[in-house]
Amino acid sequence: MSEISNQDDGTPGFGIYVHWPFCAAKCPYCDFNSHVRHRTVDQEAFAAGFEREIAHMAALQPNRPVTSVFFGGGTPSLMEPATVGTILEAIHSHWRVEDGIEITLEANPTSVEADRFSGYRAAGVNRVSLGVQSLRDEQLKFLGRMHSADEAIAAIGIARDLFPRLSFDMIYARPDQKLDDWKVELEQAISLAADHLSLYQLTIEPDTPFYDLHKKGRFAIPDHEQAAQLYELTQDITEAAGLPAYEISNHAIPGHESRHNLTYWRSGTWAGIGPGAHGRLDMNDGRHALATKRHPESWLDDVQDNGHALVEDETLSDADLADEMLLMGMRLREGVDLNRYTQTTGIAIDPIRLQDLKGHGMVESWTDEQGRPRLRATPAGWLVLDAVIADLAA
Structure with a gap:
């Protein structure tokens, strides 16, 4: 305990x-x-x-x-x-x-x-x-x-x-x-x-x-x-x-x-267990998005027959993963680790869009205690976060 x-x-x-x-x-x-x-x-x-x-x-x-x-x-x-x-x-x-x-x-x-x-x-x-x-x-x-x-x-x-x-x-x-x-x-x-x-x-x-x-x-x-x-x-x-x-x-x-x-929120990986559970697992060909059957008794039947009740297993594209990292990470006060974002997805945030959002006071860049460059929403940006993320991901 x-x-x-x-x-x-x-x-x-x-x-x-x-x-x-x-x-x-x-x-x-x-x-x-x-x-x-x-x-x-x-x-x-x-x-x-x-x-x-x-x-x-x-x-x-x-x-x-x-x-x-x-x-x-x-x-x-x-x-x-x-x-x-x-x-x-x-x-x-x-x-x-x-x-x-x-x-x-x-x-x-x-x-x-x-x-x-x-x-x-x-x-x-x-x-x-x-x-x-x-x-x-x-x-x-x-x-x-x-x-x-x-x-x-x-x-x-x-x-x-x-x-x-x-x-x-x-x-x-x-x-x-x-x-x-x-x-x-x-x-x-x-x-x-x-x-x-x-x-x-x-x-x-x-x-x-x-x-x-x-x-x-x-x-x-x-x-x-x-x-x-x-x-x-x-x-x-x-x-x-x-x-x-x-x-x-x-x-x-x-x-x-x-x-x-x-x-x-940091775009990590997890195993989803049980009816309707979602997961993210890294495998040899990239990150997989998984989901199990939603109906409880049907889930149990499948698990008893097959050892699992997976009904979805999608390999995420770099663009999909980039969108997820922004969608989740920008919810955090610590924001998104920009080095990890680029290394993981191979995608860089458009500097023109970034500068425009900074100019409107919606986002800010900063460096954490480990020296990692980060991007986060300002308090004003949190109020319209969906629009900020959509602009960054466009």
Whole structure:
């Protein structure tokens, strides 16, 4: 049950993402691959399926030192601790896992799931990410959450006592949300936080209940100007509290950033395990983008028959990889390592476009402590990041 090392050498690392696809209920804003089952899930069968797919992925990517493991979902806190333990044992048996790696499990803060936290800690989990979303009961009801604010606060307390690291999510830019209301709620969240907060603006995604309700005019979310004001307030408050943004929506005490998510944002590689999991693996012919079958029971059938349920395996072109590196890396306060960008993709950023963006105050170049040249978005650039990335990648 090792604690997480604070050492970060700035490299992307190699992670393992494990997707548990089941939820007790589907949130109306969620477009993730999550499924509600009204019968008991056969956790032993799924654990065996995870073991088989881990073995297959390890054969594709042998002898890699694992720098992080992340249980996402769905609702991984619906897993029995024994299921988590089985999966972690399989990862240890197929890859090199060093002491001090980050092992995160996403959890919902209902009282029943919080009772399992000690079992997850015993299995090896050393970081929990709680889906709090709001500290206001009426807003939790609007968001379709099954817990109350009191349950969320209680779960935060239990997690702080048990785990070396803790993060929790909040959703803002909700309908009719005022700056003063969010300021009070965010300051309460910071008072409860340990070392990391994920603060997301509410977005309306296609194929969700919120999409249909929003389209019918049942509710409205803040417009671009109001959302920008909420975002800027969020940055000011978290920075002053010692939890600056290291990524556009993620805030941490320096040294406590999410190791696993940094692997994504730094364009590292990871094995995706479980229904609908995506991965990036480097092989002899380049970087491969992989994905598994989304439907849980169909995934399990394929794994039992074939040892895996891969349905996508695409070799990325240099241009594809360049786009991904910009799309992910420009989300970070540390930005993109320009030497690595060019060495990896063989592509250089157009100096004319770069100079134009600098002239408009959207990006800036800088050199890190290791002497690596970097490019990052300015605070103004973060507000229109999609447009900045599109211009750089054109």
